[in-house]
Amino acid sequence: MEAKEFAVFADRLKTAFPKDNLLATRDQMDWWFDLLGDIPFQTAILALKKYALSNKFPPSVSEIRTIAADLTGERLPDADEAWGQVNNAIRRYGYMREREALDSMSEPVRKAVERIGFQNICQSPYEQLNTLRAQFRGAYEAEYRRSMEVHKMPELMRLEQASVQQAALPMKEG
Known part of the structure; x- marks a missing residue:
């Protein structure tokens, strides 16, 4: 504005x-x-x-x-909506088309799924569904918090943060 x-x-x-x-x-x-x-x-x-x-x-x-x-529709999904994205991707792409399934998910959902392993989710027995969902919720909530920090930032601040992080890279190596 x-x-x-x-x-x-x-x-x-x-x-x-x-x-x-x-x-x-x-x-x-x-x-x-x-x-x-x-x-x-x-x-x-x-x-x-x-x-x-x-x-x-x-x-x-x-x-x-x-x-x-x-x-503006830029809202990140809550944990239940995110789990719904995972289930929709599995139904649509199956375990054989992992890359397409992951590409269909929003970034924090994809990162949470990658932490657990897409194949692990697909091949888990039905009786372990509640455990798997709880594991996903924990992984997703961590990704959600990180994404919200960035998501709420003005674009200029995101660029400033990226330049600060870039400048700090040599310090980590040394």
Whole structure:
């Protein structure tokens, strides 16, 4: 969103939560704009409306970003939806077409499946299904947390993080 649009967003935030002295300084405005500026204006306003209708206390940047991601369909599946992706891939591709099955899954689901092993999932006896599902849930929740950290980040911050990680690589080797 543009700076002028963010000013409207900030005004709506202050109006929705008048008791909370939100975004009172220029630094606070700049900080929130830095963290939310990549979200389209209409999406940010709708996220704020959804939040304000169901909460008494003001939102954090993270809460606005999460709602905005849900609105744009960029939401990551929860553990049950992820397990559904795994089962759909197995039904569609079977154990012989592992690469195609893995490619059909969202990234955190694929990583969790790779940790356990696609063939292990496919060939597990039915009576071990609950154990296998619990193992998947544990692996997926770890991947989900990692993905959410990155998913909520503004694009510019993702690039900054990648450059910091790239710069740190030689230190790890030495």
